[in-house]
Amino acid sequence: MQLQVMNSPFNEEQVELLNRLLPTLNASQKAWLSGYLTAIQSADTATVLEAVPAAAPAANTAQPVSKEVTILFGSQTGNAQGLAENAGKTLKEQGFQVTVSSMSDFKPNQLKKLKNLLIVVSTHGEGDPPDNALSFHEFLHGRRAPKLEDLRYSVLALGDTSYEFFCKTGKDFDQRLEALGATRLQPCVECDLDFEEPAAKWLEGVITRLSEGQGQTVPAQPTAPEAKAVETVYSRKNPFRAEVLENINLNGRGSNKETRHLELSLEGSGLTYEPGDALGIFPENDPELVDLLLNELKWDANEVVAVDKQGERLPLKEALTSYFEITVLTKKLIQQAAELLDNEKLRALTASENAQQLKAYIDGRDLVDFVRDFGPINASPQEFVSILRKMPPRLYSIASSIAANPEEVHLTIGAVRYHAHGRDRKGVCSILCAERLQPGDTVPMFIQPNKNFKLPESPETPIIMVGPGTGVAPFRSFMQEREEAGATGKSWMFFGDQHFVTDFLYQTEWQKWLKDGVLTRMDVAFSRDTEEKVYVQHRMLEHSKELYKWLEEGAVFYVCGDKTNMAKDVQEALLEIIEKEGGKSREEAEAYLAEMKKQKRYQRDVY
Incomplete structure (x- = not known):
């Protein structure tokens, strides 16, 4: 909101200065400024009251709010962890005592002792918690979860609107904490793949609420030394x-x-x-697809449109090529289009009773399909691109x-x-x-960075790697690293694909590592070379006794690749091996695997 002379106590010159300054401030700076102004006001009030006798304390004086904040994250690819760590750093700069922890490292029996809890969590696959959030999610939704009337909390939920169960894990945590009696500091914020801006606004709101009723000012941040040449830092925001x-x-x-x-x-x-x-x-999107879309829309490729809230403007063709996602339809996009376009067929598709038809329509279609099915688009290019999602x-x-x-x-x-x-x-x-x-x-x-998929600290620890197809990628990295470090720990690779002759990825490298002793053993499964299809989980079961022996020796077990089928089949095979070779019941085998996860000896990079 723009300040004006009419809606504020400032004169024209002050309004102009403030309107130039305020939009440039980040959450930390706004919170610091708020505390600074409070400090000035408190100091002025104290000066006036020095000569006034102290009044008796009011009977209902509010209790000081705790400055201790715990941030728990559940992260599969590292985004939630990065946001949690950034929030922790910002809060520490504001004078809060902050603990940042993975949900898997947090002891649930400590939950009752917390006063302020922030949760940053992604949703994986079809509404599933990330691997390192599973145990905490299960505890919180179980019978042993305590009443939390003294807890204040807020949830930042990460997700992808192209999936049906968008931000489900974050919503689960938010609703469950409320049901246990906790009080929201700030409403749950749901983020799509372009999460930076909503995450920053969430943190700004959290800082404001945490700072209320502190009874003390936000400490001033140290003055930065005189600026010298600034080194460019490359990141997601600055690739x-x-x-x-x-x-x-x-x-x-x-x-x-x-x-x-x-x-x-x-x-x-x-x-x-x-x-x-x-x-x-x-x-960038395929130029042929962009041309096809423009042809269907019958719009001028050179018409300039604004692509973001900061007002960056691009020719329409460039915007559709490099800025907007055009190959995926989402429920949110269809719903927004129904509001924008006067189309009865589209309104019917988005009606609540047609949820399954909408899901079926979205699957496998893109923006060209949408324009063909519901065109002509009775909106301007600017109105239409405003509902498109930024290219993730x-x-x-x-x-x-x-x-x-x-x-x-x-x-x-x-x-x-x-x-x-x-x-x-x-x-x-x-x-x-x-x-x-x-x-x-x-x-x-x-x-x-992905801190949930790492080589063991000790180079002597045995490792077992399961990576069919492109899932082989991180294990090539592991082997190169271990070779350079002269690691002595045993290593075992399970690789699979369709054909030995054409699809054995990095074959000569694996053979050299075997020959040189960098890789201890390798088992392969080429599914189309035999009458009966053989996959990596079958090779695991064939060598169950040896594999269980490695687990008992402390081996770390890694899986990379397809989440939908392969990762589930590999986990099932692993449980069967633990049952059979360990002489355990299914419940005991699951407990064994849960303990491996807790010790970071079962790690997955699945997609």
Whole structure:
């Protein structure tokens, strides 16, 4: 809201200065300024009251609010953890005593002792909690959860509106804490893939509410030293344009698949990473798809539209190419379009009783389908693009060790091509890499740390890796890192794909590591080479006795790849092995696996 002379106690010059200053402040600065002004007012009031006899304290004086804040995060890819850690840092700067912890590391019996709790959690897959939030989610929704009348809380929920159960885990926590008697500091905020702005507003509101009734001013932040040359820091908000050094197809001639090995230069970026981390790429939409969409819309490709709240303006074609997502339909988009467009068929589709029809329509369709089905679009280009979602980055597990490849990062990307609803479809980023990205080109990228998928601290700890298809990527990174470090711990790789001859990704590297002793053993499963399909979980079961022996020796078990089928099948096989070889019941095997998770000996990077 803009200040005016008429709606404020300021004169014209002061209003102009404030309207220039306020929009530039972040949450921390606003909170500090609020405390600073309170301090001045308190000091002035104290001066006036020095000569006045002290009055008896009021009978109903409010109790000081605790400055202790606990932040718990549940994170699969690292976004929720990064936001939680940033919130903790900001709150500490405001004088709060802050503890930031993964939900899996938090002792539930401490919950009753907390006064202020912030939860930052993502939703994984079809409404599931992240792996490191499962135990806390189960505890809070179980019979042992305590009454929490003395607790104040707020939830920041991360999700993806292209999934049916958007932000479900965050909503679950928010509703359950309320049911247990806790009081909301700030309403739950639900974030889509473009989460930075709503997360910042959530934190601003939390700081304001936590600061109310403190009975003390927010401490002043130390004055920054005189500015010198500022080093550019590259991140999700400020991606680095990395040059493509190599882009090759890993599959042999005749394969049903195309898997790209992409090497990018980090020279001059100052970026670094650890094995297990991911890399995010901001892709561009296929030019052919953009042209097809513009042709269906019958709009001028050069018409300029605003693309964000800051007023950045781009020609329509450029906006649809590089800024907006056009290959995915979401429930939110369809609902917003129904409000924008005067279309009875669209209104019927979004009616509450037609939820299943809407879900079926969204699946596998894009914006071109939507325009064809519900056009002509009776709205201006500006109105239409205002309901589109910003292009989200695509995350890929890093397939290299920076120790082995200084100032480089490698990726393993499977090209996505399929046919649906009468048209051929292409993955946005994977086909950019497969068809249009050449050595010498650059791509905007950032490093996404993943602290939930890491090599053990001790190089002597045995590791078991299960990574079929492109799930092999982080384990190539693990092997490179262990080779450079001279690690002595045993290692066992389970790899699978369709055909041995054409689809054995990084075959020569794995054979060399076996020969040199960097890799202890390797078992492979090529599903289309035998009459009966064989997958990695079958190889695990074939070697159940040896695998259980490794687990008993303290091995860390890793899984990377498809969440929907492979990861579930691998977990089921692992439970069977623990049951059979450990002589345990199913309940005892599940408890064994739960303890492995707690010890960070069962880690998954699944998608």
